[in-house]
Amino acid sequence: MTASTNGYLLEASDVSKRYGAVVALKSASLRVRPGEAHALMGANGAGKSTLVKVLTGAVRPDGGTITVRGKERTAHSPAEARRGGLVSVYQEPALIPDLDISSNLRLTETPLEPFRDWVRQLGLGKLDISRMARDLPLATLRIIDLARALAIRPDVLMLDEITAALPANLTERVLEVVASQRGGEGSIIFISHRMTEIASVCDRATVLREGATVGVVDVSADSADRIVELMLGEAVGEMPERTERSVQAAEQGEVPRLEVRSLGSSGRLRDVTFDIRAGEVVGLVALEGQGQDELFDILAGSEHATAGEVLVDGRPVSFRHPADAIRAGIVFVPADRAEALLMQRSVRENIALPFSAPISGWGPIWSRKEKPKVDKAIDTLQIDTRAQKEVRLLSGGNQQKVTIARWVAGGVQTMLCFDPTRGIDIRTKHQVYLLLRDLAEAGAAVLLYTSELSEIQLACDRAIVIFGGEVVAEIAASEADEATLLRAAHNLRSDAPLPEEVVAAAVAAEEDVEAAGEEPAPSKPGEAGDL
Amino acid sequence: MSTTVDRPDQATARTSSALKSTIQRHGWTLGLVGILVVLLVVTRLIQPTYGAAGVQGLAVSVLPLAFAAVAQAIAVIARGIDLSVGSMMALTSVISASLMDERSEGFAVLVVIGVLLLGCVLGAVNGSLIVVTRVPDIVVTLAMLFVWAGCALLVLGTPGGGSAEWLRGLTGGSILSEWIPKAALLLLVIVGVIWIPIRRSRLGLSLYAIGSDPLAAYRSGVSVTRTKILAYTLTGLFSAFAGLTLTATTGIGTPVPGPYTLLSVAAVVLGGVSLAGGRGGVFGPIVAVVILSLLRTDMTFLNVNTNLATVAQGLILVGVVMVGSLLQLRKREP
Numbered sequence: 001m002t003a004s005t006n007g008y009l010l011e012a013s014d015v016s017k018r019y020g021a022v023v024a025l026k027s028a029s030l031r032v033r034p035g036e037a038h039a040l041m042g043a044n045g046a047g048k049s050t051l052v053k054v055l056t057g058a059v060r061p062d063g064g065t066i067t068v069r070g071k072e073r074t075a076h077s078p079a080e081a082r083r084g085g086l087v088s089v090y091q092e093p094a095l096i097p098d099l100d101i102s103s104n105l106r107l108t109e110t111p112l113e114p115f116r117d118w119v120r121q122l123g124l125g126k127l128d129i130s131r132m133a134r135d136l137p138l139a140t141l142r143i144i145d146l147a148r149a150l151a152i153r154p155d156v157l158m159l160d161e162i163t164a165a166l167p168a169n170l171t172e173r174v175l176e177v178v179a180s181q182r183g184g185e186g187s188i189i190f191i192s193h194r195m196t197e198i199a200s201v202c203d204r205a206t207v208l209r210e211g212a213t214v215g216v217v218d219v220s221a222d223s224a225d226r227i228v229e230l231m232l233g234e235a236v237g238e239m240p241e242r243t244e245r246s247v248q249a250a251e252q253g254e255v256p257r258l259e260v261r262s263l264g265s266s267g268r269l270r271d272v273t274f275d276i277r278a279g280e281v282v283g284l285v286a287l288e289g290q291g292q293d294e295l296f297d298i299l300a301g302s303e304h305a306t307a308g309e310v311l312v313d314g315r316p317v318s319f320r321h322p323a324d325a326i327r328a329g330i331v332f333v334p335a336d337r338a339e340a341l342l343m344q345r346s347v348r349e350n351i352a353l354p355f356s357a358p359i360s361g362w363g364p365i366w367s368r369k370e371k372p373k374v375d376k377a378i379d380t381l382q383i384d385t386r387a388q389k390e391v392r393l394l395s396g397g398n399q400q401k402v403t404i405a406r407w408v409a410g411g412v413q414t415m416l417c418f419d420p421t422r423g424i425d426i427r428t429k430h431q432v433y434l435l436l437r438d439l440a441e442a443g444a445a446v447l448l449y450t451s452e453l454s455e456i457q458l459a460c461d462r463a464i465v466i467f468g469g470e471v472v473a474e475i476a477a478s479e480a481d482e483a484t485l486l487r488a489a490h491n492l493r494s495d496a497p498l499p500e501e502v503v504a505a506a507v508a509a510e511e512d513v514e515a516a517g518e519e520p521a522p523s524k525p526g527e528a529g530d531l
Numbered sequence: 532m533s534t535t536v537d538r539p540d541q542a543t544a545r546t547s548s549a550l551k552s553t554i555q556r557h558g559w560t561l562g563l564v565g566i567l568v569v570l571l572v573v574t575r576l577i578q579p580t581y582g583a584a585g586v587q588g589l590a591v592s593v594l595p596l597a598f599a600a601v602a603q604a605i606a607v608i609a610r611g612i613d614l615s616v617g618s619m620m621a622l623t624s625v626i627s628a629s630l631m632d633e634r635s636e637g638f639a640v641l642v643v644i645g646v647l648l649l650g651c652v653l654g655a656v657n658g659s660l661i662v663v664t665r666v667p668d669i670v671v672t673l674a675m676l677f678v679w680a681g682c683a684l685l686v687l688g689t690p691g692g693g694s695a696e697w698l699r700g701l702t703g704g705s706i707l708s709e710w711i712p713k714a715a716l717l718l719l720v721i722v723g724v725i726w727i728p729i730r731r732s733r734l735g736l737s738l739y740a741i742g743s744d745p746l747a748a749y750r751s752g753v754s755v756t757r758t759k760i761l762a763y764t765l766t767g768l769f770s771a772f773a774g775l776t777l778t779a780t781t782g783i784g785t786p787v788p789g790p791y792t793l794l795s796v797a798a799v800v801l802g803g804v805s806l807a808g809g810r811g812g813v814f815g816p817i818v819a820v821v822i823l824s825l826l827r828t829d830m831t832f833l834n835v836n837t838n839l840a841t842v843a844q845g846l847i848l849v850g851v852v853m854v855g856s857l858l859q860l861r862k863r864e865p
Contacts, residue, residue: 058749079752094750098743098809099736107736108751 008067009034009187010055010086010156015064016211017050024050025061026211030189032156037178037188039198039219041227042208042425048191051208052158055189056088057081068155082108085155085186089162093141097134101144104133110148118147123173137289139166146174150181157181158189163197164422164451167287168486175201193425194452195224207231228426255314257445258330258414260299264307268294270469272308276414276445281436283460283477284449285485291469292449296418299447300332301325312414329413333403333420340403343392350391351377351406377405397428404435414445421455433459453482467491559803559855560815566851567818570825578832583709585828590712591702593824595620595777596794597718600802600816601726602769603795609762610742610808611661611668616770617792618679619653621785623774625683628692628784639695647771653679654767658760676792683786692784702779714780718817721772726813729765738762743809797848798823803855823848 010032017025025047032038042048053059055066057075065072068084075081078088095104105115119127122143133141142162149157159178163171178201181188190202198205202219207230215230217223256275263272269291276282286292297303299310301319309316312328319325322332334340341350351374377383383394383401391402400420407415417436421429436446436459448460456463456477463480465473465488473488554561574581599616606613623646630642661671702714729735737758740748749755773791778784801819804811826847830840 077752077754078750079754082752088750090750092747094747096740096743096747096751096809098739103736103739104751107733107740107748107753 007033009069010189011065011067011070012051012055013065015051015054015061015066017054017059017061023211025054027064027213028208028211029213030055030206031216032187032189033203034185034187035183036203037182037190037201039202039205040189040191040208041198041205042231046208046231046425047211048208049160050211052088052160052189052191055081055086055158082152082154086158087149087152087154087156088158089142089145089149089160091161091164093133093138093145095133095141095145098132100132101127101129101136104144105129105148108148108152110151114151114153115147118150118177119143121173122147122177123170139170142166143170143174146177150177154186156187156189158191160191161193162190163192163194168489171197193429195227198227199224231426256311257313258299258447259311259314260295260308261311262308263295263298263305263310264469265291265294265298265303265305268469269298269305272466272469272471274464274471274474276447278413278443278445279440280462281440281446281448281460283456283463283480284447284466285453285456285463285489286449286466287489290466290489292418292466295466296332296334296416296449299325299330299416301330331407331412331415333407333415333417335419335422337396337399337403341391341399344390347378347383347391347394347402348374350402353406377408397424400424400432401428404432408435408439412439412444415439415447417446417448419449419451422451429455430458453485456480456485465489557812560812560818562855562858563802563815563818563822567822567825570822570829574825574829574832577829581832583705586710587705587712587714589821589824589828590714590718591780593820594702594714594718594780595773595788596791596798596824597817597820598721598769598773598776599791599795600798600820601722601813602766602773603792603799604802604804604811604813604816605738605762605769606668606766607796607799607804607806608742608808608811609738609759610745611759611762612672612796612806613654613657613763613766613770614669614672614792615653615657615675615679616766616773616795617788617790618676618683619650619767619770620774620777620791621683621788622653622679622686623650623771624777624788625687625692625784625786627775628694628778629687630692631695631698631778632691632693634695636695636697639698642695643698643775646775647768650767650769650771650774651764652767654764654770655760657767658763661763662756662759680787687784687786690783690785692778694778694782698775698779699782702776714776717776722769722813722817725765725768730812734758734761739809741808794820794823800852801848 008031010030012028012030014027014029015025016023016027028047028051030038030040030051040048040051050059054061055075057077057080060074060076066074068086073084075084075086081087095101096107099107102112105112116127124140124143124147127140127144133144136144143166146159146162163174166174175197178188178190182201182203190198192198199219199221205217205219205223205227206213207215207217207227209231215226217226217230257278259275261273264270268289272291272295274282284292284295294303298305298319301322301324304320310319311317312330317324317328319328325332342353383398383405391399394402404415404417404420415436421432424432433455436448440446440461448455450456457480460477460480462477463473463475463485464471465475465485467489468491472491475484475488574585578585599620602616602619603613626649627642627646630645631639634642657672657675660666660675661668664671700713701717704713705711706713706716729738737748737753738761740751740753741755741758741762745755748758777788795816798816798819799811800806801823802811802814802816803819804816823844826844827840830843831837835843
């Protein structure tokens with residue numbers, strides 16, 4: 001192991017890249033020491049993903065140098081970067097859906113034994129590598145992707161939002177493994193929006209803003225503020241204090257906006273009952289695969305319930321098509337932005353679509369009527385419209401804002417948000433919270449599923465917790481700290497420890513479609529889990 | 532495939548599940564074979580004289596289309612489509628027929644090798660154009676359909692030329708038993724010798740990879756462009772086989788062959804290859820070709836109007852694919 005003379009394993013200096021008129025990178029620099037876990041931070045659109053693409057050879061930079069162990073190097077493809085010892089694990093696993101796992105391993109020439117070892121260490125005990133990648137759940141695929149990368153002992157391992165949407169127990173294992181790699185020969189570049197993860201596993205952090213490196217921070221317990229400050233370029237405004245008024249008013253309101261009564265759906269959902277009043281934001285908390293996907297699909301009209309009923313403003317409704325739900329005032333913001341947007345069309349068209357094309361008719365669309373509404377929506381949400389010709393050119397955060405804006409523009413009664421802040425930066429997240437609060441203030445009912453537990457206290461009035469297809473807890477926002485929520489999500493009493501078995505069973509249930517309906521049996525309590 | 536990586540202690544436990552998954556994976560092809568057997572029985576029932584000779588005739592008549600279906604299947608697996616298959620068949624057919632006409636048998640061997648290489652070149656040109664211009668596959672191959680068709684007419688304005696005797700001998704008649712047509716054996720040997728090793732190599736994995744998810748393939752270190760060119764090269768090669776067998780079975784070169792391109796797409800769809808790429812194989816389409824041909828034969832036996840038979844063929848195609856997809860959906864949902 002020899003680092004270059006200046007002590008850096010990987011060194012990128014003054015990297016720049018422009019796409020037409022849009023400058024993605026102005027002068028980004030990144031220096032990674034051997035054996036360190038290095039966080040790469042930046043708000044959406046700061047150039048993080050472009051820098052990653054440059055490093056992995058997916059994009060050729062316009063300027064700047066990249067040296068590995070002191071030798072200058074330009075990779076022209078991920079394959080080349082890989083041979084040079086630089087391996088990436090992306091947000092979407094790079095596994096071929098139509099090949100089984102063993103073929104996927106052969107494709108990347110991954111040695112099998114180390115792979116199995118890593119799979120075990122990462123907490124996926126039994127893995128049948130003859131299964132098709134498309135048949136495995138996303139969380140498992142991410143772990144496989146990570147194990148595959150670790151197995152070839154890369155010099156630099158780049159992890160892009162590896163913990164996003166991983167269940168809590170797997171996240172913990174992944175962070176442990178990342179931490180265990182520190183001090184070794186290789187380095188890790190860690191990209192995450194979750195400050196606590198950065199604080200727990202990273203040594204240093206490089207912060208990008210508007211395409212340039214604005215600072216390198218030694219990570220410690222209290223460096224989070226400094227990092228956020230650098231990312232935003234100004235002090236972060238605290239979330240405004242919530243007024244309890246709207247909730248109180250809602251308490252006295254006669255009929256809830258949305259009532260769900262004993263809702264069931266073949267296997268996944270068993271007995272879900274809750275209601276949301278106008279003016280309320282209700283958070284939904286659940287481990288992966290506890291029935292939340294089915295619940296949202298049913299409420300949004302894209303799936304049928306097999307039991308129970310849904311009432312809107314006190315009237316029972318039955319949806320045969322999402323159009324029915326929209327007509328009943330229920331709109332859905334899915335987690336996958338690609339599912340919601342017409343990626344090749346303009347921002348304007350995307351926002352205007354739901355209200356300018358009433359589902360009942362094929363008539364002409366009057367752009368004069370549509371324009372003020374669209375402008376107002378863009379304005380309220382502060383959508384960056386530099387690249388408004390095609391939505392796919394926007395950054396992830398801005399795309400997410402469009403998915404919400406399109407419903408705001410038409411006026412909204414009930415909004416279902418499924419993990420709307422997944423993978424977007426902190427500033428945009430806060431804008432989304434504020435927007436949800438504003439919607440509630442204006443009299444809408446909002447149901448927010450989130451995989452990030454801290455969001456409950458930031459954005460919600462109360463939280464309901466689903467486990468094994470049933471509502472197991474309802475917690476007021478003031479008491480919904482992360483530990484309480486996590487225990488509730490594992491269906492534990494608030495004072496009970498967090499047994500490993502329950503976690504493992506929950507993951508197994510998620511993996512196994514057949515076993516989906518069965519509640520993982522909580523057995524003897526094991527060591528206390530932390531959070 | 533999984534057996535190569537199993538550890539000994541797990542191997543026995545896996546055997547039965549591996550068998551099950553193999554059956555599952557080839558379920559579509561096995562289903563098609565079932566349909567084919569039923570069709571053969573039906574044929575025998577409605578035409579009791581249908582026997583070894585009928586099977587031989589069937590094998591000879593489907594041979595060019597079977598190769599065309601294999602060619603198309605490879606392009607489709609790699610998330611492409613080749614509309615120039617029929618034109619490449621025409622071009623290779625007329626070139627081989629005009630070169631072999633009244634020449635020595637030995638010279639014909641050189642012609643065959645040359646024409647196969649030419650097929651590779653034609654396919655590589657298609658693939659390279661797609662990769663370099665970034666014009667969608669369907670547009671490039673549509674354009675090349677006209678280019679290769681024009682070339683074929685330049686070589687031979689009207690059907691003509693000839694075929695070497697040994698080449699005709701390879702496709703006609705039977706071997707070992709009167710029930711095993713030479714044509715069927717030739718098809719299986721050629722496809723087996725070329726396709727199976729490729730399927731098991733990194734190239735094969737890459738073909739399925741770029742068809743299944745090009746981005747994931749790219750990130751896994753697969754060269755998407757090179758793989759695509761190779762996929763079309765293989766398509767060209769099998770189109771050349773199709774053209775050669777067209778010459779061999781008819782004895783002449785045909786500059787304007789039948790609707791082979793669209794039939795090959797039909798066979799690929801019926802054969803269980805996903806038009807979205809990444810799924811299926813080449814043997815399903817071969818069986819599908821035989822089924823489509825046998826259906827027509829049966830309808831002829833039943834004195835069905837030929838135009839009506841064409842209508843029926845289309846409806847059956849949609850019906851089979853629909854039922855098959857429903858069965859697969861049913862299987863996935865518990």
